[in-house]
Amino acid sequence: MSDKSQIKIRFFTREEDESLQVDDKPLYVPISLKRFGxxxxxNHLIGTESPIPFDFLINGTLLRTSIEEYLTTQGLSSEAFxxxxxxxxxxPPSFLAxxxxxxxxxxxxxxxxxxxSGSYDGIVRTWDLSGKVQKQYAGHSGPIKxxxxxxxxRIVSGGNDRQIxxxxxxxxxxxxxxxxxxxxxxxxxxxxxxxxxxxxSSLAVNDSRILSxxxxxxIGLWSTNxxxxxxxxxxxxxxxxxxxxxxxxxxxxxxxxASIRRRAPLSFLESHSQPVEDIIFAHNDKTVAYSVxxxxxxxxxxxxTSRAIDTRSTGFSLLSITSLNxxxxxxxxxxxxxxxxxxxxxxxxxxxxxxxxxHKNFVVSLSASPDNDYMFASGSHDGTVKVWDVRxxxxxxxxxxxxxxxxxxxxxxxxxxxxxxxxSGGEDKKIQINKNVESSKPN
Numbered sequence: 001m002s003d004k005s006q007i008k009i010r011f012f013t014r015e016e017d018e019s020l021q022v023d024d025k026p027l028y029v030p031i032s033l034k035r036f037g038x039x040x041x042x043n044h045l046i047g048t049e050s051p052i053p054f055d056f057l058i059n060g061t062l063l064r065t066s067i068e069e070y071l072t073t074q075g076l077s078s079e080a081f082x083x084x085x086x087x088x089x090x091x092p093p094s095f096l097a098x099x100x101x102x103x104x105x106x107x108x109x110x111x112x113x114x115x116x117s118g119s120y121d122g123i124v125r126t127w128d129l130s131g132k133v134q135k136q137y138a139g140h141s142g143p144i145k146x147x148x149x150x151x152x153x154r155i156v157s158g159g160n161d162r163q164i165x166x167x168x169x170x171x172x173x174x175x176x177x178x179x180x181x182x183x184x185x186x187x188x189x190x191x192x193x194x195x196x197x198x199x200x201s202s203l204a205v206n207d208s209r210i211l212s213x214x215x216x217x218x219i220g221l222w223s224t225n226x227x228x229x230x231x232x233x234x235x236x237x238x239x240x241x242x243x244x245x246x247x248x249x250x251x252x253x254x255x256x257x258a259s260i261r262r263r264a265p266l267s268f269l270e271s272h273s274q275p276v277e278d279i280i281f282a283h284n285d286k287t288v289a290y291s292v293x294x295x296x297x298x299x300x301x302x303x304x305t306s307r308a309i310d311t312r313s314t315g316f317s318l319l320s321i322t323s324l325n326x327x328x329x330x331x332x333x334x335x336x337x338x339x340x341x342x343x344x345x346x347x348x349x350x351x352x353x354x355x356x357x358x359h360k361n362f363v364v365s366l367s368a369s370p371d372n373d374y375m376f377a378s379g380s381h382d383g384t385v386k387v388w389d390v391r392x393x394x395x396x397x398x399x400x401x402x403x404x405x406x407x408x409x410x411x412x413x414x415x416x417x418x419x420x421x422x423x424s425g426g427e428d429k430k431i432q433i434n435k436n437v438e439s440s441k442p443n
Contacts, residue, residue: 007031007067010083011042020088022046031068031078035089038063042086053089053440058082062392090372092397093387093422093434099131104143105425110418111149117431118144124157126169127431129420137167139189146203146212150224154190156210158200164193164212166226191226191261195268198275204289206281209303211289213276219269219291221303229263269301271308277318283325290344292318292332300344312342322366324390326373329353331390333363339378341390356388358395365424367417375437377417383410385424387437397437403428 006028013020022045029041039054056063063070063084071078103121110116114134115127124137124147142160149155150166158164168190198215205211205224212220223229274295282288289301294317300310320333330342339356346353365379374389375396383405386395401410405428412426422434 005030005032005078007071007078008081009067010081011045011086012083013086015087019048020046020052026081029067031071032066034066035063038084038086039089054086055089057085057087057391060391062389064392064394088439090375090389090396090437091440093399093437095402096421096433096435097131098402098430098432099127101125101425101429101431103429104413104427105429105431106143106145106413107147108414108416108423108425108431109148110416110420110423112152113420115420115423115431116147116149116155117425118147118157118159120144122159122161124155124165124167126155129433131431135169135187137165137187137189139165142199145199145201148203148205148210150205150210154224156203156205156224158203158212160199162194162196162198162200162214164196164200164203164210164220164222166190166193166224189260191263193220193222193226193229193263193265194232195220195265201276202278204279204281206286209281209286211279211281213279213291215275217270217272217274217276217293217295219272219276219279219289219301220265221267221269221306222263222265226261226263229266232262232264267303267306269303269306269308271299271311272297274317278321280321280323283323290321290323290330292321294318294335298330298332298342298344310344312344314340319362319364320366320378322368322376324368324373324376327390329390331366331368331376331378333366333378333380335362337361337363337380337382339363339366339388354390354393356390356393356395358386358398359384361411364413365415367415367422369417369437370419372437377415377422379412379415379424379426381411383407383412383426385412385415385422385434387422399424399432399434401426401428401430402432403430 008026010024010026012024043051103119107118117125120143122140126134140159140161144159146158153170155167196214202213208224210222272293272295274293276293279291287303291299296314298312299308302309316334316336318332322331332340337359341354359380361381363378363380367377369375378386385399387397415424421436425431
């Protein structure tokens with residue numbers, strides 16, 4: 001029988017690097033050890049010239065306490081035999097740069113070695129990674145709440161003016177659909193997509209389709225090729241709503257933009273009872289989408305039939321969603337300040353798989369790691385971006401704003417984790433770039 005202050009363990013790793021492999025024979029270690037002490041043992045066993053920091057997993061869960069605390073939490077005795085999987089620790093993200101914007105940065109998308117941003121000043125901008133504005137797109141009459149790249153030559157935006165606009169980003173585009181032999185100038189609106197009766201809160205793009213989430217409780221399905229959609233007369237008023245001041249203003253703007261093509265949605269998806277906050281396509285099926293709403297639900301949509309085929313109810317408003325593709329999990333940010341993990345394949349009676357706590361205000365933006373299946377980033381109105389690993393319920397790292405904005409004036413509205421880094425924007429009128437989380441490497 002072992003000493004009560006020790007426990008019998010076996011170390012193993014799934015990493016292919018042969019220099020990290022150890023003889024997995026069991027040995028006794030003090031139960032008081034935490035990650036640092038366990039790392040020292042593994043470094044000794046593999047004979048590293050320079051110490052490598054390691055993380056340790058027990059039954060798929062990252063160890064964030066001493067072994068003794070883990071045993072107590074799990075109701076195990078020190079006479080138990082446990083296997084510890086070790087893997088290189090991830091290094092914290094470091095600050096790289098921040099760019100000044102004219103107003104609050106409300107939405108981001110990062111692709112094609114560039115940054116696309118939407119702002120409360122109603123302007124859509126494209127940036128290079130050095131912080132230079134490459135192009136500005138003016139046309140919206142209110143704050144922009146969602147932006148997405150469609151391709152290197154196309155972008156889409158939506159905002160409080162209820163409009164979705166398709167834009168052209170480059171004059172060198174041979175694939176532009178021709179209409180009346182006219183080619184819009186660089187940065188001009190290709191088409192206005194109309195149908196929502198309230199602000200646009202989110203957009204998702206998948207090949208030839210666009211999804212829009214709205215504060216009218218509806219989701220719109222659109223084509224990236226405006227010629228596939230029905231033309232709308234910009235001066236028509238089928239709902240007879242021009243009596244209000246706001247409607248008259250919209251009619252005046254419609255007159256000013258009368259030459260711009262206007263298109264109706266392919267379909268509208270209606271089942272939510274409160275504003276829809278976020279929408280994404282399923283990663284492995286272009287005909288399926290997931291949405292979250294202030295009505296406390298996550299809905300699964302069949303885009304072929306335009307019907308909600310599954311509804312999961314929670315006890316709080318849901319404000320953001322992202323997919324952890326290889327784990328078949330949906331991460332949802334809430335007004336209750338936490339993030340919940342959901343498996344859409346599970347029985348409908350099982351809503352939440354896990355809950356991650358740490359933010360102190362609304363969690364309004366989520367973005368999965370581009371190269372780690374278990375990790376994602378969250379942006380919150382508490383002024384921080386947090387980096388999470390689903391194998392532990394505590395955030396790995398917290399990224400604060402480098403602008404020095406006063407507390408209460410530093411809300412983060414958008415985060416996008418890309419190969420370029422963890423990029424965030426918010427109330428401080430800054431786009432901030434933090435270096436990607438990386439695995440530790442030996443010197």
